[in-house]
Amino acid sequence: MTKSDWFKDVVVYQIYTRSFFDSNGDGVGDIAGVTAKLDYIEKLGVDVIWISPFCSSPNYDNGYDVSDYRDVMKEFGFMDDIELLIEECHKRNIKVMMDLVLNHSSDEHPWFIEARSSKDSPKRDYYIWSKEPNNWESYFEDSAWTFDESSEEYYLHHFYYKQPDLNWSNPKLREEMYEIVQWWIDKGIDAFRLDAIHHIGKPEGLPDALEPEKRWSKRNYRNTEETHQYLQELYEKVLINHDVMTVGETGGTTPESSRLYVDQDRNELDMVFHFGHVLTKKLDAPILRDYFKKWYHSLSPKGWDTVFFSNHDLPRHISIFGDDQDYRKESAKLFATLELTMWGTPYIYQGEEIGMTNVIFDDIDDYQDQASKKRYEWALKSGKSEEKALEYFLQRNRDNARTPMQWNSQEHGGFTTGEPWIKVNPNYKSINVEEENQEADSILNYYKELIALHKDNNALKRGDFKLYGEEDSHILAYTRTDEEREFLILLNISGDSVEYRIDEINQDWNLVIGNYAKQPESLSQNNLFKPWEARVYMINK
Known part of the structure; x- marks a missing residue:
């Protein structure tokens, strides 16, 4: 078997297992809980599920500290549970992506x-x-x-002291890691998300950072030439023989440096996660326009990209970039529209499909994210006021994405019959899957429609991408085009009502989906957009 490019046609759903569904009442989500919810995932329409790390771990960093690469952490279940999950996914034509940590192990390994x-x-x-x-x-x-x-x-250790970095310059260590990848492929794993993969190659001699007074300047130990050499070796020794998908976590990359990872002629990775768009304080039409333009022109046609706004390490994007109060439904649907019509493979993070939001607990001790607590301490030490440091902590701490999935309005949101490892967001009584299923125009049903539209139209998967309205400060406008169809996507990335003028109008555009109940079925020269309004038009060629 040889590699193909099926990764360009799929929609990925990320599952943070610990917070997804608890099957045995111990307060921790588990692999059996994922299997129990496969019917829900199948109805959503996604093609791949990305499972957070499940190898044996003392859980100092929620599974990103591995003590045995060939076993399952006790809290999540047993090897039989993983094997059953893979089997049941494949019955439903759902592929399984494993979150594999190759840069470091646990100090208990x-x-x-x-x-x-x-x-x-x-x-x-x-x-x-x-x-x-x-x-x-x-x-x-x-x-x-x-x-x-x-x-x-x-x-x-790039991360916690209990996560010592592995020495990839040692050929014996590299062989061990390649055998682990092969072992999981033999188990039926279809794809890998490679955690912190941009750190595996250390610069020769381990030189000091040149500007030690600047905290982030010290990252001269990521995205090195050595990393590219090791990934090419992994491809030649393992991946070339299997039709598996790979996506690497590569913080700090630019459009130019990311191309080195994903250029198909270099034989490294299929795509990477980069974070410039989600680590900003705000997102508006000009920022997104500039961002997508740079990445598309840099990576295409020989590379590929990811499209995402949330994950397990990020706050809920609806709370940071949208409006989780007055326009929660509308802004959630707008970002869904952007995610599922933009060039690249879309990644949906659990809960975003029902509009889950950031959480504000009464006591900082209710938060479990030790890394964010550390950054809170650093902010205070750097001179920030307690008010400012706490404001940033509440907005950006990783527990915003890690509160349990809200399945219904019962106790703990239906996540567990026990005491959850972290508290459920108090808004679970009104924001939950059961409620969304009962509402015809819910966020969840909108996601289902968009995923189906994406799946049925090659133009939205592999079609060309072109931006319009370069000077507009509110509307992000672009087309996706192939030989059969062209889609025009118009997004008001703001809470304002605005007018958008289109000088050259083709009267044959037809509205195929939008996030308001009443929207124009066709376009005119002057178009009024409501706050956070999204429209997708289509024309047959």
Whole structure:
């Protein structure tokens, strides 16, 4: 079997297993809970489910600290549960994407336990050690180095001290990782989301950051030439023989540097996640227009892109970029329209299809996200007022995306019969799947219609992309075109009522979907758009 480009035609649904559905009442979502909800996922219409890390883990970082790559974490179930999930997904023509952590392991992994036991250990060089560490900082700690008293050296960790980085410059370690990828492919995994993959290649000599006073400037240990070499080797030794999809997490990439990962002639990854559009304070039509234009022209025609606005590490986009109060339904539908008509593979994060929002708990102790709490402390130390630091924490902490899925208005939103590992958003009584299913024009039903439209029209999957209205400050306008059809998408990225003028009008445009009950079936030169209004028109060629 050889690789194909089926990844260009799918819609992906991300599941944060811990918060999706608890099948046994222990308060933690599990693999059996995902299987129990496959009928819901099938009716939604998605093609791939992305499952958050499920390998054995002490869960210091919710599964992103792996202690055994060939077993399942106890909280989530057993290997039989994974095998059944894969089998049931395939029966429904749903593919399974595994979230695989290759940059680092847990400090409780047998490799690291053996590595720190002796400097002469065969596993010592599976990790990165130094007597005199450089000035790198980690994402979650003050320093990227922790002193190991037993061996009297420092070890490197880009993230928590309990997540030591693996040494990919060691050929034996690389072979171990390739065998792990192959092992899961043999289990039936169809796709991989490769966590923090842009960090696997460390620059030779581990040089100091040039501007240590600037915190983010120290990221000279990501997106290196070594990383590209290792990914090409992974492709040649494993991926080339299998029709699997790969997407890499590659923070800090530009349109130009991302092209190195996804250019089909380089044989590395199918697509990458980049975060410039979701780490801004606001999104408006000019920002999005400039963003999509740069990425499309840089990556096409030999590369491919991802389209997303939320995930497990980000706040709910409806609360940050939309309006989760007066126009929750309208702005949620607008971003759905953008997500499912833009060039690239759309990724839907659990709960966005019912308009789930950020959460504000009464007590900061109710939040579980230790990394965001650390950043809150850093903000205070840097001189920000407690009010400003808390405001940023409430908006951006990762628990906004990790509160349990809201299935119904029963206790804990129907997520569990026990005590949930994190509190449910108090608005679950009015925002939940059961409520959305009963409402004809709900956000959920709109997602279903859009996914079906995307699936049935090649123009919305692989069609050419062209922007219009370069000077407009409110309306994002673009077309998606193939040999049979052309779609015109008009989005008012604002809470204002605005007029949008189209000078050259083809009278044959027909409205195929929109987010208001009453919208013009055809276009005129002067068009009035309501707040957060989205329209999709189509013309047959």
